[in-house]
Amino acid sequence: TQLLEQSPQFLSIQEGENLTVYCNSSSVFSSLQWYRQEPGEGPVLLVTVVTGGEVKKLKRLTFQFGDARKDSSLHITAAQPGDTGLYLCAGAQAVTGNQFYFGTGTSLTVIP
Amino acid sequence: NAGVTQTPKFRVLKTGQSMTLLCAQDMNHEYMYWYRQDPGMGLRLIHYSVGEGTTAKGEVPDGYNVSRLKKQNFLLGLESAAPSQTSVYFCASGLGQMGLKNTEAFFGQGTRLTVV
Numbered sequence: 018t019q020l021l022e023q024s025p026q027f028l029s030i031q032e033g034e035n036l037t038v039y040c041n042s043s044s045v046f047s048s049l050q051w052y053r054q055e056p057g058e059g060p061v062l063l064v065t066v067v068t069g070g071e072v073k074k075l076k077r078l079t080f081q082f083g084d085a086r087k088d089s090s091l092h093i094t095a096a097q098p099g100d101t102g103l104y105l106c107a108g109a110q111a112v113t114g115n116q117f118y119f120g121t122g123t124s125l126t127v128i129p
Numbered sequence: 130n131a132g133v134t135q136t137p138k139f140r141v142l143k144t145g146q147s148m149t150l151l152c153a154q155d156m157n158h159e160y161m162y163w164y165r166q167d168p169g170m171g172l173r174l175i176h177y178s179v180g181e182g183t184t185a186k187g188e189v190p191d192g193y194n195v196s197r198l199k200k201q202n203f204l205l206g207l208e209s210a211a212p213s214q215t216s217v218y219f220c221a222s223g224l225g226q227m228g229l230k231n232t233e234a235f236f237g238q239g240t241r242l243t244v245v
Contacts, residue, residue, distance in 0.1 A: 019170065026169065048228050059133070059219050059236025060172070065228075105171055109228030117228040118188075119164075119171035 020044060021106055021120035029126045033095050038123045040089045040106030047109045049082055049089045052119075054103040086111075096127045131155050135220050135237035142210040142244045150205040150240050152220030160223045161203040162187075162234070163195060165216040172219060178203055179226075210244045217241050 024039045040049070048067040052060035064073050066082035066089065073080045077100075079092040089106055104123045109115040133154045142148055152161065159180050164172040174187030178197040192214060194206045203222075207214060218240045225232035 021171070023171075050228060058238055059221070061236070062233050107172075107228065109226075115226060115228060117174070117226070119173070121169055121171045 019121050020110065020118045021108060023104075023106060023120040023123045025123060026121065027124050027126075029128065030096055032097060032127055032129050036093050036096055036125070038091045038093075038104055038125070040091075040108075040120050042087050042108070045086050045111045047086075047111045047115050049086075049106060049108040051080055051089070051091055052105040052107060054105060056102075060103075060105055093125075096125075098127045098129050101125055101127050133220055133222055133235050133237040135218075135240050137240060138238065139241050140243070142207075142242065144211060144244060146210050147206070147208050148210065148242075149207075150218055150220075150242075152203045152205070152222075152237060154201055154203075154220075154222040154235070156222060156235065157200070158222035158224055158235075159200075160225060160227065160234075161197065162221040162223075162227065163193070163203065163205045164219045164221065165189065165214075166219060166239070167216050175205065175218075210242075212244045215242060215244045 050065045051063045054060040064080045069084045069086045071082045077094045106120040136151045162177040163175040166172045173189045176195040178184045181200040184195045196204045220237045221234045223234035227234045
């Protein structure tokens with residue numbers, strides 16, 4: 018059982034559509050990060066959120082940290098083919114002294 | 130800008146063989162990490178180091194050993210490879226503990242290892 022479960026696991030959408038990816042846990046996190054990984058490359062950090070209820074925007078990407086700091090979401094508006102990739106959430110678990118765990122990943126394909 | 134460099138990029142091993150994966154970073158980072166990535170499981174931490182000469186176990190350390198003799202290098206060893214160690218291995222480095230605010234970790238391009 019993974020500490021951070023992401024849904025959906027796979028997502029294929031048309032260019033211009035909106036989408037939301039979810040990252041859920043039963044554990045509380047001190048901070049939560051989102052990464053994007055392209056084929057053949059390592060993950061690249063997109064954002065870090067540390068406060069319950071925090072919302073951060075990065076151009077067409079909106080990240081939200083749940084009020085209880087147990088979950089997070091990534092919303093992409095008007096998806097583009099360049100958004101294609103594997104999206105990973107990751108968090109520092111509060112109860113274990115901020116041990117860091119990655120989520121199961123969401124593979125996004127945006128079709129032109 | 131080399132960043133984090135992993136060698137080799139691909140390798141096929143026979144069961145029982147040994148090998149060492151090398152990670153080199155040129156950013157003067159204290160923290161270095163080795164992860165493995167398997168489908169549907171995200172990245173799992175194998176071992177990490179908080180500075181030259183130090184190493185610690187992560188989530189899935191069995192079957193692996195590491196060494197950090199120089200600050201810029203972090204080596205991952207497989208003494209007797211098993212098919213269950215078929216995976217993509219990623220090295221990462223950062224100034225501070227991964228996940229903390231204002232601390233970004235930088236990843237290498239990965240090593241795809243197949244054990245037959």
